[in-house]
Amino acid sequence: xxxxxxxxxxxxLSVNESFARAAVAAFxxxxxxxxxxxxxxxTAVSExxxxxxxxxxxxxxxxxxxxxxxxxxxxxxIIEDFGCGIADVEKAREPLFTTRPELERSGMGFSVMESFMxxxxxxxxxxxxxxxxxxxxxxxxxxxxxxxEIDEENSEDNE
Amino acid sequence: xxxxxxxxxxxxxxKLKGELDHHSADEAxxxxxxxxxxxxxxxxxxxxxxxxxxDSSGIGFVIGRYKVIRKRNGVIEIVNAGKKVRKILxxxxxxxxxxxx
Numbered sequence: 001x002x003x004x005x006x007x008x009x010x011x012x013l014s015v016n017e018s019f020a021r022a023a024v025a026a027f028x029x030x031x032x033x034x035x036x037x038x039x040x041x042x043t044a045v046s047e048x049x050x051x052x053x054x055x056x057x058x059x060x061x062x063x064x065x066x067x068x069x070x071x072x073x074x075x076x077x078i079i080e081d082f083g084c085g086i087a088d089v090e091k092a093r094e095p096l097f098t099t100r101p102e103l104e105r106s107g108m109g110f111s112v113m114e115s116f117m118x119x120x121x122x123x124x125x126x127x128x129x130x131x132x133x134x135x136x137x138x139x140x141x142x143x144x145x146x147x148x149e150i151d152e153e154n155s156e157d158n159e
Numbered sequence: 160x161x162x163x164x165x166x167x168x169x170x171x172x173x174k175l176k177g178e179l180d181h182h183s184a185d186e187a188x189x190x191x192x193x194x195x196x197x198x199x200x201x202x203x204x205x206x207x208x209x210x211x212x213x214d215s216s217g218i219g220f221v222i223g224r225y226k227v228i229r230k231r232n233g234v235i236e237i238v239n240a241g242k243k244v245r246k247i248l249x250x251x252x253x254x255x256x257x258x259x260x
Contacts, residue, residue: 014181014182014185015182017180017181017182018178018180018182021212036243039212039243042212043212043214043247046180046212046214046216047214047215050180050181050214050215050216053181054181103219104184104188104216104219104220104222104223105215105216105219106215106216106218106219106222106251107215108215108218108250108251109215111215111250112214112215112247112250115250
């Protein structure tokens with residue numbers, strides 16, 4: 001089976017935050033995720049895209065690239081910007097650390113990504129940009145065969 | 160996001176419906192703070208029943224309103240948070256400063 005993927009490129013407008021998470025969620029639907037799994041993915045994507053909008057480009061508008069790939073049961077989402085970069089990635093990963101408290105940033109973005117996904121990788125270089133890689137395994141659900149569905153329907157009819 | 164205000168004496172209830180993220184929080188902040196600054200409320204109730212999505216920007220938004228009402232010696236309360244919303248609220252530890260019902 002071919003591995004499926006999608007590429008999305010958007011300007012760093014805050015209105016695109018909801019589009020980005022909804023688009024990634026829609027792409028993942030072929031893995032038949034649960035509501036909880038979809039909710040976790042949407043939240044993590046929202047955090048990464050919001051970081052690019054708020055921090056990477058600050059007062060200017062740049063581009064955000066989102067690559068989403070399905071490898072078996074694993075979904076891999078890469079969110080990349082070409083903005084200012086993160087000066088200290090280790091510091092940025094600390095819960096409640098933020099460089100912009102005046103903008104009511106909670107400093108929880110990376111903590112949320114880390115706890116809602118299985119894996120979080122942050123690659124960043126000053127004045128080059130930041131690449132956030134998120135991975136999550138979607139638990140395989142047993143598919144019902146056509147015969148099982150027919151049997152169920154028949155037993156319901158007989159009740 | 161849709162915002163509905165309900166006033167009961169000095170209590171202002173804010174019903175949030177839809178998705179609370181960085182984009183919608185920026186819009187909501189302006190509307191809500193204008194209302195708080197023009198009236199004399201001593202309590203802010205944030206009703207999250209109709210909220211389908213929240214991320215850490217939503218937490219920043221709630222803490223921001225907590226600071227605004229506290230400056231006026233008021234209190235803040237969160238009610239009707241669903242399971243998904245509750246997950247982020249609990250993770251943030253916001254329950255230590257704000258009552259969650």
